[in-house]
Amino acid sequence: xxxxxxxxxxxxxxxxxxxxxxxxxxxxxxxxxxxxxxxxxxxxxxxxxxxxxxxxxxxxxxxxxxxxxxxxxxxxxxxxxxxxxxxxxxxxxxxxxxxxxxxxxxxxxxxxxxxxxxxxxxxxxxxxxxxxxxxxxxxxxxxxxxxxxxxxxxxxxxxxxxxxxxxxxxxxxxxxxxxxxxxxxxxxxxxxxxxxxxxxxxxxxxxxxxxxxxxxxxxxxxxxxxxxxxxxxxxxxxxxxxxxxxxxxxxxxxxxxxxxxxxxxxxxxxxxxxxxxxxxxxxxxxxxxxxxxxxxxxxxxxxxxxxxxxxxxxxxxxxxxxxxxxxxxxxxxxxxxxxxxxxxxx
Amino acid sequence: xxxxxxxxxxxxxxxxxxxxxxxxxxxxxxxxxxxxxxxxxxxxxxxxxxxxxxxxxxxxxxxxxxxxxxxxxxxxxxxxxxxxxxxxxxxxxxxxxxxxxxxxxxxxxxxxxxxxxxxxxxxxxxxxxxxxxxxxxxxxxxxxxxxxxxxxxxxxxxxxxxxxxxxxxxxxxxxxxxxxxxxxxxxxxxxxxxxxxxxxxxxxxxxxxxxxxxxxxxxxxxxxxxxxxxxxxxxxxxxxxxxxxxxxxxxxxxxxxxxxxxxxxxxxxxxxxxxxxxxxxxxxxxxxxxxxxxxxxxxxxxxxxxxxxxxxxxxxxxxxxxxxxxxxxxxxxxxxxxxxxxxxxx
Numbered sequence: 001x002x003x004x005x006x007x008x009x010x011x012x013x014x015x016x017x018x019x020x021x022x023x024x025x026x027x028x029x030x031x032x033x034x035x036x037x038x039x040x041x042x043x044x045x046x047x048x049x050x051x052x053x054x055x056x057x058x059x060x061x062x063x064x065x066x067x068x069x070x071x072x073x074x075x076x077x078x079x080x081x082x083x084x085x086x087x088x089x090x091x092x093x094x095x096x097x098x099x100x101x102x103x104x105x106x107x108x109x110x111x112x113x114x115x116x117x118x119x120x121x122x123x124x125x126x127x128x129x130x131x132x133x134x135x136x137x138x139x140x141x142x143x144x145x146x147x148x149x150x151x152x153x154x155x156x157x158x159x160x161x162x163x164x165x166x167x168x169x170x171x172x173x174x175x176x177x178x179x180x181x182x183x184x185x186x187x188x189x190x191x192x193x194x195x196x197x198x199x200x201x202x203x204x205x206x207x208x209x210x211x212x213x214x215x216x217x218x219x220x221x222x223x224x225x226x227x228x229x230x231x232x233x234x235x236x237x238x239x240x241x242x243x244x245x246x247x248x249x250x251x252x253x254x255x256x257x258x259x260x261x262x263x264x265x266x267x268x269x270x271x272x273x274x275x276x277x278x279x280x281x282x283x284x285x286x287x288x289x290x291x292x293x294x295x296x297x298x299x300x301x302x303x304x305x306x307x308x309x310x311x312x313x314x315x316x317x318x319x320x321x322x323x324x325x326x327x328x329x330x331x332x333x334x335x336x337x338x339x340x341x342x343x344x345x346x
Numbered sequence: 347x348x349x350x351x352x353x354x355x356x357x358x359x360x361x362x363x364x365x366x367x368x369x370x371x372x373x374x375x376x377x378x379x380x381x382x383x384x385x386x387x388x389x390x391x392x393x394x395x396x397x398x399x400x401x402x403x404x405x406x407x408x409x410x411x412x413x414x415x416x417x418x419x420x421x422x423x424x425x426x427x428x429x430x431x432x433x434x435x436x437x438x439x440x441x442x443x444x445x446x447x448x449x450x451x452x453x454x455x456x457x458x459x460x461x462x463x464x465x466x467x468x469x470x471x472x473x474x475x476x477x478x479x480x481x482x483x484x485x486x487x488x489x490x491x492x493x494x495x496x497x498x499x500x501x502x503x504x505x506x507x508x509x510x511x512x513x514x515x516x517x518x519x520x521x522x523x524x525x526x527x528x529x530x531x532x533x534x535x536x537x538x539x540x541x542x543x544x545x546x547x548x549x550x551x552x553x554x555x556x557x558x559x560x561x562x563x564x565x566x567x568x569x570x571x572x573x574x575x576x577x578x579x580x581x582x583x584x585x586x587x588x589x590x591x592x593x594x595x596x597x598x599x600x601x602x603x604x605x606x607x608x609x610x611x612x613x614x615x616x617x618x619x620x621x622x623x624x625x626x627x628x629x630x631x632x633x634x635x636x637x638x639x640x641x642x643x644x645x646x647x648x649x650x651x652x653x654x655x656x657x658x659x660x661x662x663x664x665x666x667x668x669x670x671x672x673x674x675x676x677x678x679x680x681x682x683x684x685x686x687x688x689x690x691x692x
Contacts, residue, residue, distance in 0.1 A: 014689075136585045136661065157503070157587075158519045169587030170516020172549065173504045173540035173658035177586065180662070194519035199553050203518065206548035206683050239482045240523065241503075241515030312519035315482065316526070335689045337552050342688045343360075343681045 005151075005188045005210055008128055009099060011067050011074055013038035015201055015334045016211025017327045018190060019218045021045065021078025021102050022161060022309075027225035028059035030218060030323055031075040035067055037324035038331070042076040042102055049085040052077060053092035060096055069099070072126040076100035079116070082107045082260050086116055094123035100151070102130040105162065107260055110141055117147035132192065134164040139178045143185055151188050153213055154178050158194025158240075160216045160311025165246065165264035170194070171207065179208040194240075196313035198333015205334070214330070216311040221323040229297030233308050235319060236301070237268050240312035244268050249276055250307035253289040268308040270301065351497075351534045351556055354474060355445060357413050357420055359384035361547055361680045362557025363673045364536060365564045367391065367424025367448050368507060368655075373571035374405035376564060376669055377421040381413055383670035384677070388422040388448055395431040398423060399438035406442055415445070418472040422446035425462070428453045428606050432462055440469035446497070448476040451508065453606055456487055463493035478538065480510035485524045489531055497534050499559055500524050504540025504586075506562045506657025511592065511610035516540070517553065525554040540586075542659035544679015551680070560676070562657040567669040575643030579654050581665060582647070583614050586658035590614050595622055596653035599635040614654040616647065 006012060017039040019030060026044035034041030043059060046052040059075050067074040077098045079089050082105050093101060101120055106112030117129045128150035133139055134157075142152060155163055156171030168174075175191055182189065191204035192213035201212040219226055219234045237243045246264045251257070253272060267273075272285050285305075292298075292305035299306040321329075352358060363385035365376060372390035380387030389405060392398040405421050413420040423444045425435050428451050439447060447466055452458030463475045474496035479485055480503075488498060501509055502517030514520075521537055528535065537550035538559035547558040565572055565580045583589045592610045597603070599618060613619075618631050631651075638644075638651035645652040667675075 135587060137588075156516055156518060158516045167588050169658050170502055170504045170518060170540055172502060172517045172546055173542075173586050173662070176543065176545050177584070177659075177661040194516055196519075197522065199522050200518055202552035202687075203549035205687050206552055206680075207545050238523070240519050241481060242483075242513050312515050313523075315523040316519070334552075338684065338687050338689055341548075341551050341684050343684055 008070070009040055009074070011035060011038060011069055012040055013331060015205060015331055016040070016190070017201065017330050018042065018211060018213040019323065020192060020213050020215035021076065022215050022219070023080070025219060025224050025226045026078075028055045028062055028075070030221055030223040030225065032059050032062045033221070033223045033323035034218070034327055035074045037327035039327040040076060040100065041323070042078050042100070044078050045080045045084060049079070049088040052079070052084075053088060056092050056096040056098065070126060072097050072099035074099055076102055076130065078102035078104065080105045081112045081116060082258065086119060090119045090123050093120050093127055097124045097126055099126070100128045100130050102132060102153070104132045105260060105263055110145055113145055113149075114147045117145070117149070121147070133178075134168050136174075136177055136181060139181050143182065148185070149187060151190060152182065153190045153192050156191070156193035158312040159192055160244070160266045161309045162259065162263045162265045163193065163246070165262055171204070175204070175207040175209065194311055194313045196316040198330050198335070198337055200313070201330055201334040202337040216313050217317055217326055217330075218323060219310060220317050220320045221326055222320055223323045227297060227300070229300035229304070230306070230308055231320060232297070233268055233300040233304070234310050234314055234317060237310070238315040240314045243314060244310060244312055245273065247273060249273055249285075250309070252282065253286055254307055265309050266311055268310050268314060270304045270306070270308065272305045354416070355386055355420070357381060357384060357415055358386055359677060361551060361677055362386070362536070363547065363676050364388065364557060364559040365669065366538060366559050366561035367422065368561050368565070369426070371565060371570050371572045372424070374401045374408055374421070376567055376569040376571065378405050378408045379567070379569045379669035380564070380673055381420045383673035385673040386422060386446065387669070388424050388446070390424050391426045391430060395425070395434040398425070398430075399434060402438050402442040402444060416472065418443050418445035420445055422448055422476065424448035424450065426451045427458045427462060428604065432465060436465045436469050439466050439473055443470045443472055445472070446474045446476050448478060448499070450478045451606060451609055456491055459491055459495075460493045463491070463495070467493070479524075480514050482520075482523055482527060485527050489528065494531070495533060497536060498528065499536045499538050502537070502539035504658040505538055506590070506612045507655045508605065508609045508611045509539065509592070511608055517550070521550070521553040521555065540657055540659045542662040544676050544681070544683055546659070547676055547680040548683040562659050563663055563672055563676075564669060565656060566663050566666045567672055568666055569669045573643060573646070575646035575650070576652070576654055577666060578643070579614055579646045579650070580656050580660055580663060583656065584661040586660045589660060590656060590658055591619065593619060595619055595631075596655070598628065599632055600653055611655050612657055614656050614660060616650045616652070616654065618651045
């Protein structure tokens with residue numbers, strides 16, 4: 001890992017573990033717990049951009065100088081560019097100075113990235129710009145930005161939540177190809193998608209990553225801002241290849257519209273999806289969904305109907321743990337694996 | 347890697363590199379060159395099962411005791427169970443005693459595996475049984491076989507040629523989940539799909555693999571039994587996520603029918619696929635395909651129409667090399683990566 005990268009995040013232990021900015025579910029408690037354990041925690045986008053500002057305030061209070069750092073706040077924050085208000089976001093960044101801002105899903109690719117990045121850097125020079133991509137084409141576009149990102153996250157097809165709809169690929173092929181194209185930029189790359197333990201972190205590093213981002217694993221963290229029914233389902237589900245799929249159905253059932261068409265979320269399938277495949281109309285599914293939403297935690301699970309965004313790594317997750325334990329076990333798992341594989345010269 | 351595994355293949359150097367049994371294209375010259383370089387080369391299925399017998403005869407002549415080994419022939423051989431004749435295959439295995447037989451794509455899952463395995467073991471006790479799977483469900487079925495395989499190859503969605511049609515997943519999530527389910531069996535696992543260099547091999551080992559299988563990388567080996575036009579296209583293609591797709595179209599254009607419905611091949615897309623997506627009829631595409639087939643090497647490439655089965659790793663392959671160099675560079679690349687990442691204790 002580049003020495004300069006760790007220098008920007010002085011509380012982070014190697015290998016570098018990051019918790020993804022999952023919308024609403026990555027709240028300040030989760031982000032702070034991850035950073036406190038020597039990872040880098042990201043606060044996710046809120047239902048409204050102002051909610052994220054409130055989360056930064058809470059994180060700032062929670063941290064209260066308990067994590068040794070530079071002048072920046074030792075948590076990051078994520079925004080969805082197509083949906084978030086850049087003015088509100090930049091005001092929050094200027095006030096709270098998060099160490100990193102994660103930009104994703106622009107409406108107008110390069111233009112949005114340059115605009116957000118230049119405004120963020122003016123407001124908070126100590127804040128690093130992270131951009132998440134999922135294709136080689138995006139990697140090439142990043143190389144042309146006037147405002148070059150500090151870190152690029154490469155998301156594979158295994159990922160949960162929103163990822164590329166039709167042009168994604170597993171990290172095993174995607175990551176090294178992106179790494180080769182971006183090598184000359186010397187921008188550190190992180191791997192995201194399908195990673196849930198130290199094996200995946202070590203594998204990502206072998207592919208060229210400076211560290212790994214985990215989302216789904218942290219849905220089963222005790223600090224996640226998530227309903228019990230949803231979290232139970234992440235723990236229960238296995239065989240991610242068939243128990244999850246990419247579909248816009250659950251966005252639409254929840255009334256979420258407007259994502260740029262390049263994106264589609266991976267979710268654990270349940271009755272809503274099964275019955276859609278069987279031909280039930282959206283109108284019928286919507287009525288049943290809204291009834292299920294009133295049922296609370298019973299609304300999730302194989303016979304449930306509520307959105308359960310999660311990645312293909314669900315089968316690697318068997319329990320709810322403290323975020324700090326997840327960070328430490330992932331880091332130690334990767335170290336142990338690399339030590340076991342170390343080729344002793346004869 | 348299990349010591350007992352390497353003991354079965356005494357000429358193999360660690361980390362363990364395998365060339366996949368690609369139909370027709372993995373001929374005896376390729377398989378022998380891979381084993382000669384300290385890997386394990388597999389001869390692929392032929393157009394007819396008898397062709398494979400002839401390939402084993404050629405490999406046996408080529409080797410002529412030049413590779414230090416046990417009593418078994420230091421190359422493997424692959425069969426497609428739905429298409430190959432078990433009687434002809436077992437007779438060849440009895441005569442040539444390949445060190446490993448790779449079984450794939452049965453019509454009747456467990457029954458076919460047990461039948462082939464018991465007959466092979468009776469005919470050639472020194473031959474090890476390798477079985478390739480692509481799903482967690484298959485992994486669980488293997489655990490119930492009366493004839494337990496010696497090695498299991500776990501193929502991810504990134505793979506080229508025939509893989510799972512609708513229930514595959516990238517290795518980053520699939521492999522560790524399969525490894526956990528199979529851990530109690532202590533059967534060594536190999537990773538296949540999307541791996542084309544030492545980074546992928548090292549990553550696979552971190553996920554728990556005893557070694558890696560590469561197919562597409564060896565299509566661009568000088569010893570591959572492949573048309574120049576096809577090979578040039580593997581070298582040319584990049585951005586495997588969008589330049590390749592799974593489709594049955596090319597099988598059907600070539601007159602190949604009968605694969606069990608669970609399987610579908612990944613191929614580099616060209617005019618046949620593009621025009622199918624635009625609505626051109628199969629009959630028209632077939633006429634154009636057959637004309638292109640007469641054009642020889644011009645029939646491949648972006649404006650070509652011929653089947654170009656290949657994996658999502660095409661973007662990592664930039665030149666044709668000797669198979670021995672591919673094996674050595676992959677192995678050394680993995681060793682270097684693992685040495686770089688070795689966590690020195692403070």
